[in-house]
Amino acid sequence: MADIAFLLLIFFLVTTTIDVDTGIGMTLPPELDEEIEPPPVKERNILKILINEQGQVLLEDLPSGISQIREEVRTHVTNDGADARYAESADKAVVSIKTDRLTPYDMYIQTLDEVWMAYFELWDAEARQMGYENYQAYRATLEPGQENAIREKIPAQISLAEPDDGSDS
Amino acid sequence: MSKHFTKKSKAKPEISTASLPDIIFMLLIFFMVTTVLRETTVQVRTILPQAEALTKIEQKRYVSYIWMGPEKLIGNRFGETKVQIDDALVDDLATIRLIMYRKLTEEPRLIVSLRVDEESEMGIVTDVQQELRKAGSLRINYSSKRDVTNL
Numbered sequence: 001m002a003d004i005a006f007l008l009l010i011f012f013l014v015t016t017t018i019d020v021d022t023g024i025g026m027t028l029p030p031e032l033d034e035e036i037e038p039p040p041v042k043e044r045n046i047l048k049i050l051i052n053e054q055g056q057v058l059l060e061d062l063p064s065g066i067s068q069i070r071e072e073v074r075t076h077v078t079n080d081g082a083d084a085r086y087a088e089s090a091d092k093a094v095v096s097i098k099t100d101r102l103t104p105y106d107m108y109i110q111t112l113d114e115v116w117m118a119y120f121e122l123w124d125a126e127a128r129q130m131g132y133e134n135y136q137a138y139r140a141t142l143e144p145g146q147e148n149a150i151r152e153k154i155p156a157q158i159s160l161a162e163p164d165d166g167s168d169s
Numbered sequence: 170m171s172k173h174f175t176k177k178s179k180a181k182p183e184i185s186t187a188s189l190p191d192i193i194f195m196l197l198i199f200f201m202v203t204t205v206l207r208e209t210t211v212q213v214r215t216i217l218p219q220a221e222a223l224t225k226i227e228q229k230r231y232v233s234y235i236w237m238g239p240e241k242l243i244g245n246r247f248g249e250t251k252v253q254i255d256d257a258l259v260d261d262l263a264t265i266r267l268i269m270y271r272k273l274t275e276e277p278r279l280i281v282s283l284r285v286d287e288e289s290e291m292g293i294v295t296d297v298q299q300e301l302r303k304a305g306s307l308r309i310n311y312s313s314k315r316d317v318t319n320l
Contacts, residue, residue: 002190005197012200021232021282022223023312031302101292105285108294109218109313116222162295 024112026158045087046159047076047095051111053102060085066110073118077154090122090154098161112158119156126150212258213238213251218287219316226310231278233269237293238286250289252297262296269304284312 032038049069050058057064059072077093079086087093095115099108123135127150132138135150142148215238226232235254239247252259254268273279281301285294301309 002193005190005193009193009197009200012197012204016200016204021226021229021310021312022315023226023282023310024220024222025224025226025308025310028298028302028307028309030307031305099291099295101290101295103291104287105289105291105294106218106287108291109220109287109311112311113220113222113313120222160298162299
């Protein structure tokens with residue numbers, strides 16, 4: 001009996017693949033009603049990131065590198081109305097990523113990654129101020145359904161703009 | 170006093186194997202439950218991009234995959250970028266809306282995992298995303314691997 005069970009066990013051991021799927025989570029905006037205008041967002045609250053088909057990055061109309069995005073997002077979100085070019089407050093800050101149809105997917109993921117990392121670092125800093133080790137530790141203490149105060153204060157508002165069709169410049 | 174209680178047994182102390190089948194069965198059942206036998210053959214190449222800001226998907230049964238990448242051809246050649254859902258390649262992107270809408274009605278907590286080849290262009294990714302928006306399945310996940318170069 002045990003032999004048969006052993007045999008089956010080994011078979012299932014070999015065939016099982018316990019791989020955890022990792023990735024960058026996003027929530028797409030719901031399909032817009034054409035009659036309803038999207039709520040206006042002040043120009044200063046949007047941090048515009050443009051990536052062209054060569055993978056070059058335009059940050060707030062200035063050509064820059066991928067590595068500068070994280071710092072720029074951090075200044076944008078933590079600005080608190082100090083600088084007129086950046087956001088009024090953290091909960092109003094929006095990061096907009098716009099790509100071209102021919103932009104390599106890899107560049108897009110790298111950009112998105114940098115933006116998320118900026119938010120992760122801000123959340124970690126916020127959690128440390130509240131006396132937790134990091135953001136993960138804070139999240140573990142939350143009951144299901146309980147409001148996440150850190151994300152409430154610094155929401156990650158990343159807007160994925162629809163790309164140009166590539167016909168114009 | 171202690172003399173009366175010290176009894177020397179001749180047999181060597183051995184671990185009882187009576188519970189061994191039970192243990193084996195338990196493991197067997199565990200692996201049987203966790204195994205997914207039906208693997209979809211992916212007909213497109215998906216070399217996932219690397220990223221740092223990763224989150225794990227714990228609820229794996231809510232996940233539905235969409236593969237995007239150059240089609241694998243005979244020999245080591247690759248064709249045009251195609252979209253695959255479940256077992257079949259999707260030629261008309263508008264059918265994604267129907268497929269995903271049906272999946273969403275079956276499982277409202279659906280997460281769509283986009284496994285996109287890193288060399289793909291954003292155009293097709295956006296087209297699929299637009300279809301997903303129309304279907305109403307808004308939770309997506311850009312599947313990517315941990316960046317090992319920066320560690």
